Amino acid sequence: MDRRKFLKTGFQAAAFISIASVGGYLAHQTLNDELVWQIDPYKCTQCGRCADSCVLSQSAVKCVHVYKMCGYCDLCGGYFVPQAKELNTGAENQLCPTKALKRTFVEKPYYKYEIDEALCIGCAKCVKGCEAFGNGSLHLQVVQSICKNCNQCSIAKVCPSDAFVRVPTNKAYLLKSGWKG
Amino acid sequence: MKNSSKKWIKISSVTTAAVFFILILYWQNMKPDVAIIENIPGMDKPSGEIIQKIESIKIGEKFEKLTEETSSLNSAWSAFRGTDRKNIATSTISINENWDAKPPKLVWKAKMGEGHAAPAIWKGIAYILDYDEVKKEDVLRSFNIETGKELWRRSYKVHLKRNHGMSRTVPAVTEKFIVTLGPRGHVMCMERTSGNLLWVIDIEKEYESEIPFWYTGQCPLIDNETAIIATGGKNLLIAVDCNTGKILWQSPNEKKWKMSHSSVMPMIFEDVKMYVYAAVGGLCGIEAEGENAGKILFEITDFSPQVVAPSPVQLDKSRIFITAGYGAGSAVITIKKSDTNFLAKTEKKFTPGAGAASEQQTPVMINGFMYIIMPKDAGAMKNQFICFHPSDCGKAVWSSGKKDRYGLGPYMVINDKFLILNDDGTLTMLKVSDKNFIKITERKLFEGQDAWGPLAFADGYLLLRDSKNLFCFDLK
Numbered sequence: 159m160d161r162r163k164f165l166k167t168g169f170q171a172a173a174f175i176s177i178a179s180v181g182g183y184l185a186h187q188t189l190n191d192e193l194v195w196q197i198d199p200y201k202c203t204q205c206g207r208c209a210d211s212c213v214l215s216q217s218a219v220k221c222v223h224v225y226k227m228c229g230y231c232d233l234c235g236g237y238f239v240p241q242a243k244e245l246n247t248g249a250e251n252q253l254c255p256t257k258a259l260k261r262t263f264v265e266k267p268y269y270k271y272e273i274d275e276a277l278c279i280g281c282a283k284c285v286k287g288c289e290a291f292g293n294g295s296l297h298l299q300v301v302q303s304i305c306k307n308c309n310q311c312s313i314a315k316v317c318p319s320d321a322f323v324r325v326p327t328n329k330a331y332l333l334k335s336g337w338k339g
Numbered sequence: 340m341k342n343s344s345k346k347w348i349k350i351s352s353v354t355t356a357a358v359f360f361i362l363i364l365y366w367q368n369m370k371p372d373v374a375i376i377e378n379i380p381g382m383d384k385p386s387g388e389i390i391q392k393i394e395s396i397k398i399g400e401k402f403e404k405l406t407e408e409t410s411s412l413n414s415a416w417s418a419f420r421g422t423d424r425k426n427i428a429t430s431t432i433s434i435n436e437n438w439d440a441k442p443p444k445l446v447w448k449a450k451m452g453e454g455h456a457a458p459a460i461w462k463g464i465a466y467i468l469d470y471d472e473v474k475k476e477d478v479l480r481s482f483n484i485e486t487g488k489e490l491w492r493r494s495y496k497v498h499l500k501r502n503h504g505m506s507r508t509v510p511a512v513t514e515k516f517i518v519t520l521g522p523r524g525h526v527m528c529m530e531r532t533s534g535n536l537l538w539v540i541d542i543e544k545e546y547e548s549e550i551p552f553w554y555t556g557q558c559p560l561i562d563n564e565t566a567i568i569a570t571g572g573k574n575l576l577i578a579v580d581c582n583t584g585k586i587l588w589q590s591p592n593e594k595k596w597k598m599s600h601s602s603v604m605p606m607i608f609e610d611v612k613m614y615v616y617a618a619v620g621g622l623c624g625i626e627a628e629g630e631n632a633g634k635i636l637f638e639i640t641d642f643s644p645q646v647v648a649p650s651p652v653q654l655d656k657s658r659i660f661i662t663a664g665y666g667a668g669s670a671v672i673t674i675k676k677s678d679t680n681f682l683a684k685t686e687k688k689f690t691p692g693a694g695a696a697s698e699q700q701t702p703v704m705i706n707g708f709m710y711i712i713m714p715k716d717a718g719a720m721k722n723q724f725i726c727f728h729p730s731d732c733g734k735a736v737w738s739s740g741k742k743d744r745y746g747l748g749p750y751m752v753i754n755d756k757f758l759i760l761n762d763d764g765t766l767t768m769l770k771v772s773d774k775n776f777i778k779i780t781e782r783k784l785f786e787g788q789d790a791w792g793p794l795a796f797a798d799g800y801l802l803l804r805d806s807k808n809l810f811c812f813d814l815k
Contacts, residue, residue, distance in 0.1 A: 240666025249378035290716040
């Protein structure tokens with residue numbers, strides 16, 4: 159390759175990289191600028207309206223669990239009805255109306271609590287129990303893969319605590335932070 | 340109507356009924372689209388057998404002398420809620436109220452294992468039963484409250500798993516003794532000054548007790564050189580001679596009540612001193628003195644939640660207030676003397692939003708009024724600090740209001756001021772008043788998490804903690 163050809167190829171490559179970088183940056187910015195609906199868990203009052211105000215037949219709002227905060231008590235305020243007679247999987251002791259919250263023994267005294275997303279209707283009964291008797295590790299979130307991202311969210315319209323907020327797609331979930339230290 | 344029409348109506352009716360019957364039969368026998376799974380007990384159990392490891396625990400096995408230091412201080416906060424368990428400190432030292440001009444001064448800070456255990460103070464030395472997460476040991480630590488220097492440790496190996504903290508009790512201290520109750524029911528009695536081990540009890544093993552959820556929260560009591568411990572299991576309460584370790588009496592536990600997080604509270608009804616205990620199962624009063632010491636004087640099962648953390652409080656000459664979290668609310672129990680015994684009767688029960696209630700902390704009675712922080716499930720009163728008159732625990736005299744809410748943290752009285760520590764390390768000073776909520780000052784003392792351990796105060800020093808650190812502040 160002679161010097162002239164080398165310089166020409168070099169300039170072409172530099173131009174291509176610059177255009178690609180600018181394009182990538184713009185695409186990233188555009189994606190960031192796109193907003194989606196989400197629930198601020200610290201504002202949510204577990205009123206239960208998420209379950210039946212969504213335009214979808216089964217709400218896009220589901221319960222999520224921050225394991226680093228909790229998720230292992232035998233007596234779980236999110237799983238059991240208050241003053242449950244026995245701490246077992248009997249239907250009469252469970253808060254969840256759809257059995258979306260599953261309890262599995264790990265080792266004494268730990269139990270694992272998992273949410274079956276397909277069964278969860280976002281009624282917030284478990285969230286309310288966890289908030290009242292636990293440390294709030296269970297909370298509601300809009301599942302972005304299900305949400306239609308309507309311009310005017312029908313749940314946001316009826317949310318009594320203004321917990322529905324618009325967030326950028328790259329920070330689409332507002333999970334509780336758990337331990338600070 | 341013609342006969343043919345009648346016949347036709349009959350035929351069509353019978354046919355319709357038959358079709359309907361066949362459809363019902365078909366529907367009854369049809370399998371559902373989705374398999375129905377019954378929710379029955381035991382679905383969370385492991386498939387294999389649970390193998391329980393048997394640990395050999397040598398309670399109080401290790402001793403470590405760290406610093407030789409003495410203190411000239413003389414006051415005491417000798418146990419859970421102070422010497423008389425009322426949570427009221429009387430101090431001749433003036434407490435600074437102007438925190439804007441002179442904030443409480445951090446004297447020292449010590450790292451703790453995750454938990455809510457709190458110290459007792461005797462003559463300038465603070466004693467706290469901590470859990471060492473690295474060595475996996477319950478460890479009684481002693482600190483000079485003026486300097487923060489650690490003096491000695493007595494410890495023993497015991498395996499605990501993180502369960503919303505590990506440690507959560509306050510030792511009982513006298514001039515001669517220290518009695519501790521560990522997370523898994525291990526009792527140690529030591530000489531106070533030397534730390535020498537006098538005697539031990541493994542409650543879980545010896546009394547077949549069931550350790551409550553999230554480990555033991557009961558704080559031991561020393562009454563006239565006798566340690567009083569609620570064991571649950573084989574016996575309800577036991578009294579142990581601190582000098583010898585000899586069991587002086589054991590109350591029967593025919594109803595198989597279990598140990599709770601609540602602590603034994605001495606009370607006097609009709610001139611009879613008794614130890615009142617809120618077990619998992621019910622509330623009881625046990626004769627404290629004389630030849631019948633240990634006898635159950637009354638028991639009542641009307642208020643028996645699965646978890647009881649606050650201790651019972653005597654409202655007046657004949658009534659007890661008992662409360663618990665997790666939706667339990669509270670109850671007022673009347674105690675009356677019958678011919679040979681005492682009779683306990685529920686005067687009134689309250690749901691959390693309908694009357695005074697607490698989840699963790701025990702309310703404070705002062706000047707004939709009861710002060711309490713309401714639980715998270717108390718509706719509009721959630722986490723508010725509220726004053727009640729004992730005559731009506733369903734009607735607030737005043738409340739702190741929507742803007743002043745507190746968490747699960749502790750509160751106490753120093754002279755005529757309340758100190759309330761919020762979960763996040765914010766300390767608030769209020770005036771003790773049965774007329775209004777009067778806030779004097781407030782300051783965030785540290786970036787805290789779950790600052791739930793009870794407060795301890797002596798000689799102008801306030802000891803408080805979050806889940807991982809113990810702090811000593813000078814309030815003078």
